[in-house]
Amino acid sequence: MLPPTDSLSLEDLALFNELFANKFGLHFPEHKREILEARLVPRLRANHLKRFIDYYLLLQYDLKRELDPLTQAITNNETYFFRETNQFEVLEGELLDDLMEGGVKGRLRALSAGCSSGEEPYSLNIFLRRALGAGESAPLRIDGIDLDSTRLEQAKQGIYRPSSLRSLSPEQIERYFIEHSPTAFELKEPHRLGVDIQRGNILEPETLGTPQRYDMVFCRNVLIYFSEPALKSAIDNFARVVRTGGLLFLGHSESIIGLTPLFQAERLGTSIAYRRRAHA
Ligand SMILES: C[S@@+](CC[C@H](N)C(=O)[O-])C[C@H]1O[C@@H](n2cnc3c(N)ncnc32)[C@H](O)[C@@H]1O
CATH class of the missing domain: 1.10.155.10 (Chemotaxis receptor methyltransferase CheR, N-terminal domain)
Structure with a gap:
């Protein structure tokens, strides 16, 4: 011993x-x-x-x-499908049209930074495809990045335990998943379409993508664990990859109000998002 x-x-x-x-x-x-x-x-x-x-x-x-x-x-990898859905629900109608037109016209690109085992990017995919009404042909691409390679492997496999499905009704579970066993639910293929999962580090700008690449970035329940200098670097790195007029969504207990001139806080329905300013 x-x-x-x-x-x-x-x-x-x-x-x-x-x-x-x-x-x-x-x-x-x-x-x-x-x-x-x-x-x-x-x-x-x-x-x-x-x-x-x-x-x-x-x-x-x-x-x-x-x-x-x-x-x-x-790392704390806690996550589940349809977490804080009020932020997904605002992404429809005029707001969605504006996001589609403001960047590369007719196309939407999103990043889930700190995606853990994939529940967040896949949930976003389900909401956005429904809102876009174009199903499998929706002009949508979602990238998910995380530090933790084990979680990323699970995200790529798309097989989940019941705890990841705890916010879903039995009807939603049946609609989106194939039940292989009481402990293994596989996300159906159409809901994975357009989601790309890769290793990345919020503090390494080169792993986040090219400048102005994303119409929206979700970084929820991640920055709460960051040191203050790292939080500032993360904001700068997101400001580089979110296009002008694009949106940054944080977890409901996280805020960057007063920390940066690069994003403007904006109320969207019952949640707050941060819009990338043109000049700062
Ligand atoms: C609590 S989970 C949140 C998952 C998901 N965003 C959600 O809200 O359900 C936090 C995730 O952030 C990841 N993470 C922490 N620091 C990171 C960094 N510097 N770059 C990328 N991912 C990071 C962790 O590995 C973990 O999977």
Whole structure:
């Protein structure tokens, strides 16, 4: 049996926070020290290390090798289909027409940044295709990116456990999924159409795409875990890829009001979105 590891000190926490915030944006406040400790212990064990400082030094030396298991350990991937649908429901009628005409005419392009296992981009796909009324031929493309390669693999497979479907009625489950077993529901092919899932990092602009690429970006329940400097970098990176007049949607407990001149807060139905300004 391996000897027990030491506990994560405040000094260790500060070192990991500096590294995680720089690389991924993520910040663990002091009251989450034990959570981080519990998530890192299996990584120390897997690397036959006893001390957190040794794991930190290993990351400094060879982050690439630990990247996948580390991001799996430190990210919160909680998500489900049809989460906060009020933001999807406003995307119809005049607003949708304006979005279709304001960028590359007759075409819509969206990004789900921090898409986890795909529930968000696929839900958006279902809502937007219905609103566009063109079904499979809708001129729509949605990109989903995330740090966590295991979640991305699940997103690509499109097979979900019942917990991901908890907001859906039995009729919706039957309409959108094939039930392979009580624990495996496969999203039907037409609802995956036009969704592309790739590894990406909100802090690495080159993984977000070319300038002015998107009519809308959804980054919900992600920035809440970011350090303040990383949040500012994320806003700048989104401002680069959202076209002028395009929209940024955040989670309902997240806000960038007062943090940037690049986006203007706007009420859309019962939710707030941020519109990319022309000049700032
Ligand atoms: C709580 S989930 C939110 C999923 C979905 N957006 C939703 O609202 O249901 C947060 C996701 O953000 C991802 N994430 C965290 N930091 C990221 C970064 N720097 N770049 C890309 N994804 C990131 C995590 O891996 C995780 O899957």
